[in-house]
Amino acid sequence: MISRENSIFNKKHRPQDAMINGIIYFCAGISIFLLAGIVGYVTYRGISSIHWSFLTTVPSAIKGTFGILGNIVNTLYIIIITLLIAVPFGIGAAIYLNEYAKPGRIVRIVEFTTETLAGIPSIIFGLFGMVFFGVALKLGYSILTGSLTLALMVLPLITRNTQEALKTVPDSYRSGALGIGATKWYMIRTILLPSAMPGIITGVILSIGRIVGESAALLFTAGSGYLLPKLGQYGEGLFEKVLQPGGTLTIQLYLSMEKAKYDDAFGIALVLIVIVFSINLLTKFLAHKFDVNK
Amino acid sequence: MSEQSFSIIGSNKTKNTVEQVAKVIFIACAFFAVLAVFSITIYMIVSGTPAIFEVGLKEILFGTVWKPTAANPSYGILYVIMTSIVGTSLAILIGVPIGVLTAVFLAETAPKRLANIVKPAVELLAGIPSVIYGLLGILILNPFMYKLELLIFADSKTHEFTGGSNLISAVIVLAIMILPTVINISESAIRAVPSHYKNASLSLGATHIQSIFKVILPAAKSGIVTAIVLGVGRAIGEAMAISLVAGNAANLPLPFSSVRFLTTAVVSEMSYAADTHRRVLFTIGLVLFAFIMIINLALNRIMKGGKKDD
Numbered sequence: 001m002i003s004r005e006n007s008i009f010n011k012k013h014r015p016q017d018a019m020i021n022g023i024i025y026f027c028a029g030i031s032i033f034l035l036a037g038i039v040g041y042v043t044y045r046g047i048s049s050i051h052w053s054f055l056t057t058v059p060s061a062i063k064g065t066f067g068i069l070g071n072i073v074n075t076l077y078i079i080i081i082t083l084l085i086a087v088p089f090g091i092g093a094a095i096y097l098n099e100y101a102k103p104g105r106i107v108r109i110v111e112f113t114t115e116t117l118a119g120i121p122s123i124i125f126g127l128f129g130m131v132f133f134g135v136a137l138k139l140g141y142s143i144l145t146g147s148l149t150l151a152l153m154v155l156p157l158i159t160r161n162t163q164e165a166l167k168t169v170p171d172s173y174r175s176g177a178l179g180i181g182a183t184k185w186y187m188i189r190t191i192l193l194p195s196a197m198p199g200i201i202t203g204v205i206l207s208i209g210r211i212v213g214e215s216a217a218l219l220f221t222a223g224s225g226y227l228l229p230k231l232g233q234y235g236e237g238l239f240e241k242v243l244q245p246g247g248t249l250t251i252q253l254y255l256s257m258e259k260a261k262y263d264d265a266f267g268i269a270l271v272l273i274v275i276v277f278s279i280n281l282l283t284k285f286l287a288h289k290f291d292v293n294k
Numbered sequence: 295m296s297e298q299s300f301s302i303i304g305s306n307k308t309k310n311t312v313e314q315v316a317k318v319i320f321i322a323c324a325f326f327a328v329l330a331v332f333s334i335t336i337y338m339i340v341s342g343t344p345a346i347f348e349v350g351l352k353e354i355l356f357g358t359v360w361k362p363t364a365a366n367p368s369y370g371i372l373y374v375i376m377t378s379i380v381g382t383s384l385a386i387l388i389g390v391p392i393g394v395l396t397a398v399f400l401a402e403t404a405p406k407r408l409a410n411i412v413k414p415a416v417e418l419l420a421g422i423p424s425v426i427y428g429l430l431g432i433l434i435l436n437p438f439m440y441k442l443e444l445l446i447f448a449d450s451k452t453h454e455f456t457g458g459s460n461l462i463s464a465v466i467v468l469a470i471m472i473l474p475t476v477i478n479i480s481e482s483a484i485r486a487v488p489s490h491y492k493n494a495s496l497s498l499g500a501t502h503i504q505s506i507f508k509v510i511l512p513a514a515k516s517g518i519v520t521a522i523v524l525g526v527g528r529a530i531g532e533a534m535a536i537s538l539v540a541g542n543a544a545n546l547p548l549p550f551s552s553v554r555f556l557t558t559a560v561v562s563e564m565s566y567a568a569d570t571h572r573r574v575l576f577t578i579g580l581v582l583f584a585f586i587m588i589i590n591l592a593l594n595r596i597m598k599g600g601k602k603d604d
Contacts, residue, residue: 017503024403027395028412031477034470035415038422038430045433092323100320110324113331116590119524120334121531123557124586127564127579128334131341152330159327183309185316213423216533216557220564253425254534262433269426276421280414 042269049267058226066264068271070226074143074246078222079211081147081242082154087204089151090158095188097159098166118156122217125153129221141245146222153217154207161206165199166192198290202283209279212272215250224251249275335583342580345369345573354577360544360554362563362571369574371559373544375581378556380547381461381540382529385468389529390522392469393476394511400477401484402506420474424535427467431539435463443550456552459541464553467535472525479524483517484510519596527589531582533557556582 057067093110101107129149139145169192177187193200223245230237247255249268256265346354349369357370396416400409440458447453487510495505511518533555541552542562554562559578567575 014501014503017501020503020507021403024395024399027392028399028404028408030392031396031412031415031419031473034473035419038419038426041430041434042426089323089326092320093327096320096324100317101324110328112594113328115594116331116587117327119527119590119593120331120586121527121533121557121582123531123533123560124334124338124579124583127341127560127576128337131576132333132337152334155327155330183313185313188316209421213421215423215425216561219534219561250423250425250534253423253429257425257429257432257538262429265429269429272423272426276423277418280418280421 039273042266042273045262046266046268046270049263050270054267055271058228066261068226068249068252068268070228071247071249071252071268073228074222074225075212075248077143077241077246078147078150078218078248079208081144082150082211083204083207085147085151086154086158086207087200090155090203091162091193091200093155093159094162094166095192098163099184099188099192114156114159117152118160120153122153122214125149125217126220128152129217134221139243141221141223142243143222143246144242146218146246146248149217149221150211150214153214154210157207157210158200158203161199161203162196165196165202168199169195198286201286201290205279205283205286209276209283212248212275212279213250214248215254218248218251219254222246222248222251224255226252335587338576338580338583341573341576342583343577345570345577348570349574354574355581360559362567362574367570369570371544371556371574371578371581373546374554374556374559374578377461377540377545377547377553378530378582378585381465381468381536381553381555382526384461384465385472385529386522386525388465389469389472389525390476393473393521393525394480394518396473396477397480397484398506398511400481402510403502416474416477419470420478424471424532427471427535428538431463431467431535432459435466436539439463439550447550453550454552456541456550459539459552460550461540461547461553462549464536464540464555467539468529468532471532471535472528475528476521476525479521480514480518483514483521486517487513516596516599520593523589523593523596527586527593530585530589531557533561537561556585 053065054067055072056069057065058070059066093114097107097110101110126149129145129152133139133145133148134141139148173191173195174187177191178184182190224247225245226247229241229244249272253265253268253272256262256268354369354371355375356372357368358372359368359370360374361368396412400413400416404412436458438458439460439462440456443453443455443458443460447455491509491513492505495509496502500508536555537558540555540558542554542558543552544554544559545551547553556578560575560582563571564575
């Protein structure tokens with residue numbers, strides 16, 4: 001008999017649906033909880049360590065003070081040198097894969113190795129950097145060794161982002177440029193690269209984020225120096241620094257943690273979180289600004 | 295450099311030279327990645343194998359005693375390998391369900407406003423440096439684990455107290471660290487499922503939840519498997535976050551034992567190791583590298599298989 005209760009127009013409520021939905025909301029809540037917890041706790045513990053001399057001095061055994069200026073400078077050195085090496089190679093590889101190569105074996109090999117490179121954990125990069133750049137090429141523990149190692153590590157990030165950006169450039173641009181007689185290189189230089197610039201910049205910023213947060217690959221390559229570069233008479237010390245050891249912020253954080261100096265560690269952690277979040281915001285801002293679908 | 299030489303009305307000869315040079319440079323750039331992977335492989339093998347001949351393959355891979363600095367040293371890493379496998383599997387068991395359900399939330403069930411909070415939170419979690427996870431692990435997880443340990447083993451006379459640095463702590467840190475990877479990849483996999491699958495299922499009378507678990511997730515299977523494999527890669531290769539959280543003694547991987555992973559063994563001893571000890575650490579690196587290569591090959595297979603289905 002048909003009644004109001006068993007009509008097909010009544011929506012059936014399955015209690016298990018509500019339960020599963022509850023579990024899904026709970027799982028999504030975990031991420032929020034973790035982020036809020038991490039940021040809250042690090043800020044709470046770290047804010048008291050952060051003051052002017054913490055950011056603007058180097059550690060001094062005589063005065064018994066601690067500061068991270070040296071580590072900040074080292075981090076900047078490593079970011080700049082790493083990008084100087086990785087960006088040209090990464091963009092070049094992307095251009096070859098997208099503009100020159102015909103689909104086939106070679107492209108498959110290059111893409112497979114790029115994926116593989118992205119999947120290798122940083123500790124392996126660290127070991128390789130130590131024995132290859134450090135020992136075989138005799139660069140020792142130095143900022144250059146660390147940067148060369150990290151350049152290998154961020155290469156896939158830059159290649160992939162550039163490649164994605166090149167793929168979104170309409171084919172009509174290419175036909176148009178070639179059709180009026182431009183050579184391929186001229187077309188790449190004046191049409192493709194400027195159009196792909198937002199993607200390249202995203203790749204670069206993501207790489208900076210990766211470099212700032214990296215520690216395992218740097219521990220055995222860049223070492224743990226914390227002193228500022230000596231300027232020298234004509235500023236040549238700035239270049240000598242490249243061949244001297246230098247620990248980044250993450251390395252200093254690890255060392256402080258190992259020595260159970262947790263206040264210093266939380267101070268550095270707070271600085272790192274601020275940097276990482278700023279990089280994230282910057283990426284979002286740029287992605288929004290250059291969004292072609294807007 | 296004058297614009298003239300690159301101009302489209304420049305002489306044919308310079309034009310061709312420039313073209314050829316540009317092409318050769320781009321090819322060289324592309325093969326840089328190949329060269330890098332090739333030389334990393336060679337170097338890992340070259341520096342990892344001497345110890346195998348020196349100590350013996352069986353003694354290293356199947357030995358259970360790790361005493362590299364003793365008068366009569368022994369270099370067994372069986373427990374270390376087991377810890378990496380057990381720890382990674384447990385982290386996957388915890389992280390993957392949470393990650394996949396969060397991805398379901400983001401792609402399917404979330405109201406837009408909530409999704410706009412969760413999504414950036416996941417992105418930020420991905421960006422937090424691994425040492426910070428380690429720092430919080432030491433100061434929050436370990437004391438908590440120690441209390442639990444005191445409670446559980448209060449009457450035990452054989453238990454070695456670890457102060458909370460144990461397998462569970464490390465597994466929790468790893469599970470948290472693989473979350474963003476699993477969420478992002480699964481979310482794009484779920485979003486890539488054609489909407490007519492879901493529409494058909496809904497119009498047949500299935501509820502939204504039924505459609506998600508019976509239709510959408512099975513259709514997104516290959517993407518989710520990719521997410522899991524990437525998660526395994528991330529977990530097995532993580533070093534700095536767990537090096538101080540896991541306790542760092544080469545024991546059987548039991549929940550409340552202080553344990554050592556392949557990665558943490560290298561990180562914690564490389565700075566002072568010498569001679570055979572150092573070479574064995576490179577062998578550990580080689581074992582880790584072998585695991586990673588297997589994972590990469592598996593990933594490559596899955597991605598290819600996924601493409602064939604389309």
